[in-house]
Amino acid sequence: MAEKQQNKKMFIVSTDHNPHYLNFPEADAKVVSPRHNDANFVPLLLELVEKYNIDFLHPHPSSEARVVSENLAAFKKSKVKTYLPNPTSIMPDKLEIHNALAKNQVRVPKTVEVNSYEDIKRAFFEIGLPLWIRARIGAGGRLGLKVDSFEQAKHWVHLNVLQHRADVADFVIQEYLPGRDLAFDSLWFKGQLVTSYCRERLEYFLKHISLSGITGTPTIARTLVDKKINQVGVEAVKALDSKPHGFFSTDIKEDASGNCVVTEVEGKWHTTAPLWGYAFAKALNKPELNLTYQYLTLALNGEAEEDLPIYDLFPENYYLIRQLDAGVILEHDDKPWRII
Numbered sequence: 192m193a194e195k196q197q198n199k200k201m202f203i204v205s206t207d208h209n210p211h212y213l214n215f216p217e218a219d220a221k222v223v224s225p226r227h228n229d230a231n232f233v234p235l236l237l238e239l240v241e242k243y244n245i246d247f248l249h250p251h252p253s254s255e256a257r258v259v260s261e262n263l264a265a266f267k268k269s270k271v272k273t274y275l276p277n278p279t280s281i282m283p284d285k286l287e288i289h290n291a292l293a294k295n296q297v298r299v300p301k302t303v304e305v306n307s308y309e310d311i312k313r314a315f316f317e318i319g320l321p322l323w324i325r326a327r328i329g330a331g332g333r334l335g336l337k338v339d340s341f342e343q344a345k346h347w348v349h350l351n352v353l354q355h356r357a358d359v360a361d362f363v364i365q366e367y368l369p370g371r372d373l374a375f376d377s378l379w380f381k382g383q384l385v386t387s388y389c390r391e392r393l394e395y396f397l398k399h400i401s402l403s404g405i406t407g408t409p410t411i412a413r414t415l416v417d418k419k420i421n422q423v424g425v426e427a428v429k430a431l432d433s434k435p436h437g438f439f440s441t442d443i444k445e446d447a448s449g450n451c452v453v454t455e456v457e458g459k460w461h462t463t464a465p466l467w468g469y470a471f472a473k474a475l476n477k478p479e480l481n482l483t484y485q486y487l488t489l490a491l492n493g494e495a496e497e498d499l500p501i502y503d504l505f506p507e508n509y510y511l512i513r514q515l516d517a518g519v520i521l522e523h524d525d526k527p528w529r530i531i
Contacts, residue, residue: 192469192478192486193481193482193487196476196481197277197484201217202219202243203216203217203220204218204219204220204221204222204239204245205218205220205221205222206221206222206224206235206239207223207514208223208224208225208424212492213419224236227254227255227257230481231258232255232258236250236259236266237247237265237266237269240266240269241269246271246272246491247269247272247274247490247491248266248271248272248273249273249274250273250275251460252263253457253459254282255279255329256275256281256282256458257530258280260273260275260281261278262298272491273427273490274436274486274489275436275458276432276437276439277432277436277458279432280431280432280435280457280458281457281458281459282328282330282457283431284328284329285325285326285327285328285455286302286304286327286363286458288431288455289302289365291430292427292430292431292453292456294430295426295429297423297426297427297430297453298452298453299454300323300365300444300451300452300454301318301365301366301367302363302364303317303318303363303364304363305324305359305364307349308345308359309326310451311341311344311364312341312345314344314364315341315344316447318365318366320336320339320340320367321337321339321367322338322344322364322365322366322367323326323335323364323366323368324336324338324344324347324362324363324364324365325364326357326362326363328361330407331405331407332403332405332407334356334361334362335403336402336403342494344364348362365454366446368444368445368446369445370444370445370446371391371444371445372391372392372393373389373390373415373442373445373451374392374440374442374461375387375389375421375423375427375441375443376388376390376439376440376441376460376461376467377435377438377439377440378485378489379435379436379437380408380436381436382433382434382435382436384425384435384501385485385489385495385499386495386499386500386501386504386519387421387501387502387503388418388502388504388505389414389415389416389420389421389503390413390414390415390467391412391415392401392409392411392412393409393411393412393413393510394409394410394411395408395409396514397515402459407462408462408463409511409513410510410512410513411510411512412510413507413508413510414467414505414506414507414514416503418444421503423441423443423451424441424443427441427443427453427456428441428456430456431456431457435458438458438459438460438464438486439456439458439459440455440456440459440460440461440464441455441456442454442455442456446476460500461463463511463513465482466511466513466519467511468480468482468483468484469483470511470519470521470528470530471509471521473528473530474521474528474530478497479496479499480504480505482504485497485499485519506523508523509522510521510522518530519531
């Protein structure tokens with residue numbers, strides 16, 4: 192989109208460990224890579240940087256970003272630029288997030304660390320019911336479930352232990368938050384907030400096949416303009432990282448009284464963040480709303496090409512609608528734009 196709207200040409204090299212998925216990107220070169228936890232992963236990236244004279248490296252998803260961030264010294268020697276948070280801010284343990292935010296007076300769900308089945312029972316006495324049980328590490332609502340009794344929670348954990356998906360201590364149990372499902376996405380540069388926006392997730396992909404109704408990425412979401420969400424989002428990011436650098440995503444749920452409670456924050460891109468920027472840049476013909484290009488420009492030049500609003504980058508009440516094999520729609524006041 193940036194190439195079309197700003198008459199610029201980029202040379203892009205894409206990698207993926209699945210050769211079939213490499214058919215998707217419109218890249219100039221495509222390379223099958225090992226997985227992020229393979230000893231050859233970092234050496235291959237360094238080899239590609241040298242071979243193609245790469246100026247900027249963007250690792251994604253969080254698992255790959257964490258590995259690159261942990262090996263940043265090797266990439267700095269190659270003089271390729273990156274734009275990554277500290278490794279401790281990428282894919283952190285959910286309990287670590289909770290503790291860091293609570294320490295900084297950011298509202299978080301009431302939480303009990305799980306090391307045994309007795310801890311699960313204790314949670315129902317200390318917090319009440321219903322409760323939300325989830326894996327401490329992973330994305331997409333991994334192993335999350337609303338539970339109404341100790342027996343349900345115990346059987347859920349036991350099943351996942353029996354099927355070797357997790358150990359008992361891999362879980363955390365928290366108060367269940369029934370309110371709106373919100374997100375605050377923010378772009379930071381050396382501790383300064385560059386721009387941000389917030390949205391509400393209204394429905395998830397294939398929610399009917401998930402026990403929790405959450406499958407990680409929404410099929411319908413809408414933009415919001417809300418000072419309360421902006422404030423909570425910034426407080427959460429700064430509680431996790433005192434000098435944020437890169438893209439940070441914050442998940443927020445409202446409690447029964449409408450209070451914002453931060454359930455997660457980390458230095459990563461939400462799945463739809465680049466798509467929101469692409470959709471608005473295309474539908475409204477405003478290149479400055481292309482969030483991915485702004486990120487790239489900051490990484491290469493140290494400043495954005497446009498003066499961006501610190502909050503509310505996107506106008507409110509625009510719906511991003513996605514469905515499998517049906518493309519992407521941006522909708523506002525019943526006017527649809529076919530994006531993809």
